[in-house]
Amino acid sequence: MSYKFHQFQVVGRALPTESDEHPKIYRMKLWATNEVRAKSKFWYYLRKLKKVKKSNGQMLAINEIFEKNPTTIKNYGIWLRYQSRTGYHNMYKEYRDTTLNGSIEQMYTEMASRHRVRHHCIQVIKTATIPAKLCKRESTKQFHNSKIKFPLVFKKVRPPTRKLKTTYKASRPNLFV
Amino acid sequence: MNLRFLQKELIQLKREARLKGGFYVNPEPKMLFIIRIRGINAMDPKSKKILQLLRLRQIFNGVFLKVNKATLNMLHRVEPYVTYGYPNLKSVKELIYKRGYGKLNKQRIPLTDNSVVEQALGKHGIICVEDLIHEILTAGPHFKEANNFLWPFKLKAPLGGLKKKRNHYVEGGDAGNREDYINELIRRMN
Numbered sequence: 001m002s003y004k005f006h007q008f009q010v011v012g013r014a015l016p017t018e019s020d021e022h023p024k025i026y027r028m029k030l031w032a033t034n035e036v037r038a039k040s041k042f043w044y045y046l047r048k049l050k051k052v053k054k055s056n057g058q059m060l061a062i063n064e065i066f067e068k069n070p071t072t073i074k075n076y077g078i079w080l081r082y083q084s085r086t087g088y089h090n091m092y093k094e095y096r097d098t099t100l101n102g103s104i105e106q107m108y109t110e111m112a113s114r115h116r117v118r119h120h121c122i123q124v125i126k127t128a129t130i131p132a133k134l135c136k137r138e139s140t141k142q143f144h145n146s147k148i149k150f151p152l153v154f155k156k157v158r159p160p161t162r163k164l165k166t167t168y169k170a171s172r173p174n175l176f177v
Numbered sequence: 178m179n180l181r182f183l184q185k186e187l188i189q190l191k192r193e194a195r196l197k198g199g200f201y202v203n204p205e206p207k208m209l210f211i212i213r214i215r216g217i218n219a220m221d222p223k224s225k226k227i228l229q230l231l232r233l234r235q236i237f238n239g240v241f242l243k244v245n246k247a248t249l250n251m252l253h254r255v256e257p258y259v260t261y262g263y264p265n266l267k268s269v270k271e272l273i274y275k276r277g278y279g280k281l282n283k284q285r286i287p288l289t290d291n292s293v294v295e296q297a298l299g300k301h302g303i304i305c306v307e308d309l310i311h312e313i314l315t316a317g318p319h320f321k322e323a324n325n326f327l328w329p330f331k332l333k334a335p336l337g338g339l340k341k342k343r344n345h346y347v348e349g350g351d352a353g354n355r356e357d358y359i360n361e362l363i364r365r366m367n
Contacts, residue, residue, distance in 0.1 A: 011200065025200075036356050040347040060200040120348070 002161070003101040005031045005108065007065040008038040014052040025060065026050065031104050031124060035062055045123075067099040075140050076103035077130045082111060083121040090125070094137040100127060152177045180266060180314075205244065207316035210268065210359055211252070211261040212239045212332065212366070214342050214351055220258070227255050232329045237366065239272070239330040241313050243320050256345070257352050262359025269314050271367050273306060278328040285328045297326045332366040 008030060014023040026046060032038035039062060043054040076095045081088060093110070095103035104124070111117045132144045157173035159165050187203065194201035213233040220228075231251065232240050242248050242261075252261060264272075277288040279297055286293055291305040301319040303309050312323040344350025346358075355362070 034358070036354070036358065037347050058202065060202055 009063045010042040011060040070099045075130045079125040081123045082117045094140045096140045206263040210264040215258040237332045262355045268360045268363045276330045335365040
């Protein structure tokens with residue numbers, strides 16, 4: 001399963017000057033499709049929080065953060081701030097997924113479809129794994145059943161990435177579940 | 178090549194720094210590869226001049242460039258018209274072997290033989306194509322002469338296309354600094 005969004009830990013600081021020999025070091029965890037974009041996003045946020053720009057700062061480290069337990073299902077709560085046509089709003093969304101990156105991707109696609117908000121208008125404030133009893137949304141709570149049963153009527157056959165999508169296929173797809 | 182040794186050393190230094198709870202900052206790359214991605218129409222005169230100075234007169238022309246404050250400022254000015262990044266050994270080798278031409282007596286001569294390189298750069302100690310590649314890759318003392326000897330690379334339009342020329346790479350487009358991803362673009366354009 002390749003995810004579009006990867007989580008990066010970016011560490012940076014302002015360049016040392018005569019007045020400030022050891023400037024404070026800032027660390028941020030953010031989501032981006034690749035490292036180049038992660039670095040740019042880092043400077044964007046840091047500019048908004050502190051008086052430092054890319055031109056008078058330096059990047060100390062950038063590491064990708066990987067999911068610790070990608071095989072267990074977790075309930076993720078995501079707090080975000082997004083820009084709509086009329087202003088900025090905060091939102092809290094819940095997703096049930098195996099990895100944090102997967103749930104972030106779900107969030108971006110859902111925001112795009114439900115609210116027509118594009119990726120660059122969304123800022124992730126916080127993410128957390130929520131234990132089952134603290135979940136607020138019905139759509140995640142409906143799966144909190146150890147004896148859950150629902151029929152899968154047919155299997156939708158999709159290529160793993162959009163790149164492999166073709167109009168014609170060699171054989172008929174098998175829809176049996 | 179001692180490139181492998183340098184890479185191993187880098188990893189070692191990083192691990193050492195992390196052990197002590199500090200950071201090891203990678204040295205900034207000393208040279209980069211620029212590709213012009215916009216055509217010649219509707220350009221403002223200052224950017225047009227800068228692209229001329231960088232020898233990027235045609236769309237999908239590529240040149241190597243040494244990194245210093247002067248060139249970085251030039252690049253900043255023409256960012257919407259070019260894409261650039263840090264090529265690796267494979268990119269440099271492929272570019273020079275496949276699309277390498279040298280400037281001899283103001284003529285564009287293909288690098289078919291080491292004698293072509295020796296004739297132009299012999300006096301700087303670069304006598305073969307491998308020497309040339311090493312000089313370019315490591316931005317050696319005669320980078321300027323070696324780079325100037327190389328005619329600007331005429332690359333083909335990228336297979337698979339560009340994402341969106343009008344936007345910066347960071348915004349999902351193609352212009353500007355894309356660091357190591359330039360290698361992937363060079364594979365498609367070579």
